[in-house]
Amino acid sequence: xxxxVRVRFAPSPTGGLHLGGVRTVLYNYLFAKHHGxxxxxxxxxxxxxxxxxxxxxxxxxxxxxxxLEPDESAVHGxxxxxxxxxxxxxxxxxxxxxxxxxxxxxxxxxxxxELDEMRxxxxxxxxxxxxxxxxxxxxxxxxxxxxxxxTDSLLQSNTPHVIRIKIPDxxxxxxxxxxxxxxxxxxxxxxxxxxxxxxxxxxxHLAVVVDDYLMQxxxxxxxxxxxxxxxxxxxxxxxxxxxxxxPQWAHLPLILGPNGKLxxxxxxxYGFPVFSMNWQDPKTGExxxxxxERGFLPQAFINMLAVLGWNDGTEQEIFTLDELAAKFTxxxxxxxxxxxxxxxxxxxxHEWIKKLPASQYINxxxxxxxxxxxxxxxxxxxxxxxxxxxxxxxxxxDFYPQSYFFFKSPVEIDNTPIKAKWNxxxxxxxxxxxxxxxxxxxxxxxxxxxxxxxxxxxxxxxxGELQLPLRLMLVGGKFGxxxxxxxxxxxxxxxxxxxHYAVDLFDK
RNA sequence: GCCGCGUUCGUCUAAGGGUUAGGACACCACCCUUUCACGGUGGUGAUACGGGUUCGAAUCCCGUACGCGGUACCA
Numbered sequence: 001x002x003x004x005v006r007v008r009f010a011p012s013p014t015g016g017l018h019l020g021g022v023r024t025v026l027y028n029y030l031f032a033k034h035h036g037x038x039x040x041x042x043x044x045x046x047x048x049x050x051x052x053x054x055x056x057x058x059x060x061x062x063x064x065x066x067x068l069e070p071d072e073s074a075v076h077g078x079x080x081x082x083x084x085x086x087x088x089x090x091x092x093x094x095x096x097x098x099x100x101x102x103x104x105x106x107x108x109x110x111x112x113x114e115l116d117e118m119r120x121x122x123x124x125x126x127x128x129x130x131x132x133x134x135x136x137x138x139x140x141x142x143x144x145x146x147x148x149x150x151t152d153s154l155l156q157s158n159t160p161h162v163i164r165i166k167i168p169d170x171x172x173x174x175x176x177x178x179x180x181x182x183x184x185x186x187x188x189x190x191x192x193x194x195x196x197x198x199x200x201x202x203x204x205h206l207a208v209v210v211d212d213y214l215m216q217x218x219x220x221x222x223x224x225x226x227x228x229x230x231x232x233x234x235x236x237x238x239x240x241x242x243x244x245x246x247p248q249w250a251h252l253p254l255i256l257g258p259n260g261k262l263x264x265x266x267x268x269x270y271g272f273p274v275f276s277m278n279w280q281d282p283k284t285g286e287x288x289x290x291x292x293e294r295g296f297l298p299q300a301f302i303n304m305l306a307v308l309g310w311n312d313g314t315e316q317e318i319f320t321l322d323e324l325a326a327k328f329t330x331x332x333x334x335x336x337x338x339x340x341x342x343x344x345x346x347x348x349x350h351e352w353i354k355k356l357p358a359s360q361y362i363n364x365x366x367x368x369x370x371x372x373x374x375x376x377x378x379x380x381x382x383x384x385x386x387x388x389x390x391x392x393x394x395x396x397x398d399f400y401p402q403s404y405f406f407f408k409s410p411v412e413i414d415n416t417p418i419k420a421k422w423n424x425x426x427x428x429x430x431x432x433x434x435x436x437x438x439x440x441x442x443x444x445x446x447x448x449x450x451x452x453x454x455x456x457x458x459x460x461x462x463x464g465e466l467q468l469p470l471r472l473m474l475v476g477g478k479f480g481x482x483x484x485x486x487x488x489x490x491x492x493x494x495x496x497x498x499x500h501y502a503v504d505l506f507d508k
Numbered sequence: 509g510c511c512g513c514g515u516u517c518g519u520c521u522a523a524g525g526g527u528u529a530g531g532a533c534a535c536c537a538c539c540c541u542u543u544c545a546c547g548g549u550g551g552u553g554a555u556a557c558g559g560g561u562u563c564g565a566a567u568c569c570c571g572u573a574c575g576c577g578g579u580a581c582c583a
Contacts, residue, residue, distance in 0.1 A: 010583090012583045014583075046582090047583065049582085050582065108581095110581095112581080115581090124509085125509070126509050126510080127510075128509055128510090128579090129510085129579050131579065132580095162581055164581095180514090183513080185512070186511080189511055189512095189579085191579075194580080194581045196581085197581040198581055203580095203582085203583085208583095223577090224512095224514090224577065224578095225576095225577050225578070226577095226578090226583090227512060227513060227578075228513090228577070228578040229578075229579095230512095251513085253513090253514080253576095254576070256575090256576075260575080260576070307521085309520080311520090314522090315522080315530085315531050315532075317520095317531085317532060334521075335514065335515095336513090336514050336515060336576095337513095337514070337575085337576060337577090338520065339520080340520095341518095341519045341520060341533070341534085343519080343533060343534055344520065344532080344533045347532085347533055347534090348533095354546080391545060391546050392545045392546080402544090402545095464542045465542075466542095467542060468543065472543090475543080477543085477544090479543060479545085480545090481544085481545085482541095482543090
């Protein structure tokens with residue numbers, strides 16, 4: 001076995017991927033690339049009752065959009081498959097039985113009712129959540145409390161059962177987390193977790209250990225909600241494959257919403273996306289909005305997630321994926337949970353819209369224009385416009401309101417900003433200007449502006465006083481890029497037509 | 509309840525015994541610009557609390573508070 005870095009992201013296909021999930025993918029990916037290692041995607045679909053159709057496809061689409069393609073997965077292939085735990089079902093039982101044979105685990109025949117009964121019986125104010133552990137295991141129906149004969153006969157008659165790990169009591173288990181350092185637990189408060197379920201599927205606890213071993217995972221990153229169950233996993237490693245073979249672990253801090261743990265409800269409540277892409281629940285039809293559809297660039301989304309809980313030690317904040325891969329180290333991951341800030345997320349997107357040439361996102365924007373009824377847009381013309389207005393756009397969806405006027409002549413113009421100062425002289429100026437424009441031979445922003453200023457001086461009107469009216473004529477509102485640039489792009493004919501139209505309107 | 513993890517401006521964070529506690533987002537002011545932005549300059553604003561250790565603590569130790577997570581045949 002070589003010592004090449006191998007990491008995995010192991011989602012459970014139960015719905016859309018939210019911020020925290022994508023960040024976990026990202027950190028896995030960055031760590032792998034940083035070390036020239038491999039990034040594996042493993043689907044943890046061991047709970048058939050929670051399976052949601054479409055969720056797996058969604059995960060792959062998200063990775064594609066983000067540019068975080070796995071080296072190995074159910075769709076990318078690889079030598080350590082299958083990469084779906086449901087397809088590995090047969091593998092797990094033998095490890096469970098190996099543990100039972102070694103006396104480190106046991107068969108348990110308790111029904112759901114019996115478990116309820118035990119918990120109700122033991123529940124008190126100081127122990128609201130009784131566990132199935134060393135203190136009660138001998139009172140339950142399992143291969144420890146039952147005789148060998150009873151157990152065998154139950155097994156032979158196919159009595160539904162699970163395999164539980166037999167957690168030793170009074171032992172301290174510790175490990176070194178790459179982010180948190182030394183962490184330890186007392187096993188007497190750990191319960192005898194189910195390893196193999198009644199339906200023959202493994203639980204997460206068994207599956208993650210077996211698969212991380214079989215897939216030769218060297219470093220494992222997961223959310224900090226897993227920290228409390230780490231002693232179970234360590235014991236499993238010790239019992240099955242040896243602790244030396246165990247991957248190094250890093251428990252990532254959680255991403256929080258405005259009120260604690262970030263949930264998709266927060267998105268609806270506070271008006272920001274929490275999923276990477278739109279997710280429609282196949283059962284309820286409910287749609288949860290995604291960053292993609294909100295108008296985020298994948299580069300910005302990734303960048304924002306990367307620095308939510310990580311920094312490279314300098315003051316740099318804008319990073320490309322390649323830069324991140326080059327600079328990412330797990331030691332620089334912050335220990336505390338991070339509250340997601342939508343305002344800052346938007347800032348990242350704005351920065352990326354400005355940084356990238358419009359050609360990188362022109363197709364997405366064009367799609368939106370088409371949806372709004374503007375089709376047959378000339379590609380080069382459109383690209384020029386996007387580059388001109390991009391610094392005013394925070395989201396991709398801002399491009400339409402910032403530039404639709406290039407494609408639609410203003411019809412109703414609100415002239416209140418200039419109404420008080422509009423007079424005969426100005427009206428005359430614009431008529432002269434329009435006429436003069438017709439004969440410009442070299443049509444560009446500078447020549448238009450020069451002409452405009454010359455004529456203004458001849459008419460003894462301050463050029464500044466004429467700029468806002470001109471803007472209103474060409475744009476229809478008090479916004480947009482520099483007026484002469486607009487005239488330049490609009491072209492001679494259209495510019496002149498808009499001026500004539502508006503002069504008539506303002507004169508009324 | 510018990511166990512674990514965490515805690516620096518409103519938010520994301522830097523500073524791993526000696527700094528006027530730095531940067532970014534947001535906010536405010538001014539400049540640039542006779543649109544809206546971009547940009548520039550400046551400003552408001554933080555080491556949760558209490559004890560130690562030390563010449564010296566945001567930094568190390570202990571306690572408290574608060575937050576989050578876990579306590580399923582879910583992951």
